[in-house]
Amino acid sequence: MTDDIRIPEFSSELTEKIQHKLDNKAKPVGSLGRLESLALQAGLIQNTLSPELKKPVMLTIAADHGITAEGVSPCPVEITWQQVLNFLDGGGGIGLLSRIYGMDLWVVDAGVNYTFAPHPKLIDAKVARGSENFRHQPAMSMENCLKAFNNGRRIVRDFAAKGTNVVGFGEMGIGNTTPASALMSVICGLPVEECVGPGAGLNSEGVRNKAKVIQEAIGKHGISSSPYENLARFGGCEIATIAGGMIEAACQRMIILVDGFITTSAALVAQSINPDMLNYCVFSHESDEQGHRKMLQFMKAKAVLKLGLRLGEGTGAAIAYSVLKGAVAVLSEMTSFEDAQVTNTSHIRMEERVLP
């Protein structure tokens, strides 16, 4: 069921060619910094010297969480379904920012405790009306976990078939920083205390309780050597669907825009299944949720933006998409020294360390 994961390797020959093309753009070598490394990555992902962003899609994947019974979120659980409707109506952070930055927003019901009327931008991929309370039992049965994972794969495969080559992942789910922190602790091997934070606004006592709940759950279920087992024990329906979506996106040579803390926990799961998927990830931003920085460090990832965001939904990914647009244009459209009839300075290289 999950043994058909084939993620293309990058061409080292192309790496050199792209670098040469970037170095001959009419500017000092390397002076566009992160835009150049993103451009290189986009070229390698698309296996071309002239990458393009086609039919960009934002998938905001929603689910509810049984663990909220343990008081791990200060927000009422009905906000999950309310926000799904709000996003579909073009509202909320991601309804707004996907529009502003030109991404086609789709909302995925991976496991919301609500019956939605059909809507042209809502994808029904509900595997349950929320995960179980993983303090007491696994968050998902293995069957539901794999169902959610494969739903993610199928959804992304369908977009790829329609020509999408860049996909942002975001999420909505009251309580979902708790499974994200649990997965982080389990996968990164970090103490729970380093993995928890205030989420939508827990106070110190609330954060301590969250840590305690996660600690107990890990004690109860144990840590598995199987990524899918860990996902089933400590994850959530949206996290499983996102993880599957990311794996498929890498198989399809799509650029993956990873949003904040929860989406990054799905990337942690996905890379524990197949680490090659990381080549396809653009980590959009470093969120203000304290664990996020350490998740990124664990994957040796450097976020594009650091804007103090802690909203999720895909909002940071939508902003980073805008930076990616510039990066791709640098490689595909920017004039070279030759085009521009500007004296070539590509022989001038920065020293590794230049100080007076």
Next chain:
Amino acid sequence: MTDDIRIPEFSSELTEKIQHKLDNKAKPVGSLGRLESLALQAGLIQNTLSPELKKPVMLTIAADHGITAEGVSPCPVEITWQQVLNFLDGGGGIGLLSRIYGMDLWVVDAGVNYTFAPHPKLIDAKVARGSENFRHQPAMSMENCLKAFNNGRRIVRDFAAKGTNVVGFGEMGIGNTTPASALMSVICGLPVEECVGPGAGLNSEGVRNKAKVIQEAIGKHGISSSPYENLARFGGCEIATIAGGMIEAACQRMIILVDGFITTSAALVAQSINPDMLNYCVFSHESDEQGHRKMLQFMKAKAVLKLGLRLGEGTGAAIAYSVLKGAVAVLSEMTSFEDAQVTNTSHIRMEERVLP
């Protein structure tokens, strides 16, 4: 000539109203981080609860520098005029990125050592064919310095009259990190060694020479208590024009997008003339040129982006404009809890410090 600088103060009553509006958007309070602080700033600048970005203009202001005779740049000086033509043709970093991010690019000849044919997007504001070599004499006569400064004011006033309310500043001028470093040292009171860096790619020896040249120039001309005097002694035609443009933009209640190291040195000059202009500045990015971080610290400014850019031209400002678009939309367009029929959680506030 320069005593007509009247920069509007912000309304503290409006600050509260904007904050209240932001807090009632359908999201956890403060969770859009820097987008919210930018939104607040935009609202205060435009004196409204619903800011809009109108006719965004990028001014890339170019000039040559006599100080290049001292070997302070690894690049040949003809690149200044070559790049002006390249930008006008839609090429180079800023020709590309202003187009990608939707800013109307104008190139200003503030003092390039070249005679340009007229071009619809080239503004002729040439005060000289480059500055003098300030190791030996002031970079500009006071007359030329004020002429350049007032050219900047006039250009920006004309755009304001045509409805532009957001203006990015960038520059092109081989050798111009040297005047920028000199102004930084003089205005921030920092040792020259902390103000110099490799620019377009000087090696260590070159950076040491650059520091020595600046040190000698400061020794020769001394530091004045007049911002205009310091600008004339150590600046450049584009830096003076940008400083004037920024001052006028603040007078006109325009949002100012400040680009990298050289443009920020112009902001240093402008704030030494009238510190209220800082309220109108969005510092786009922290560049890789080592002094930039310290310039920003001196003005208590926090850059929006940190992308390892060291190109100038306005490229960082163009990318930051894209973030600003999102920020303004958050305040003006994002749904509130009430609009969205989402349970109001605006009473949930983050503690200053929440750790387990």
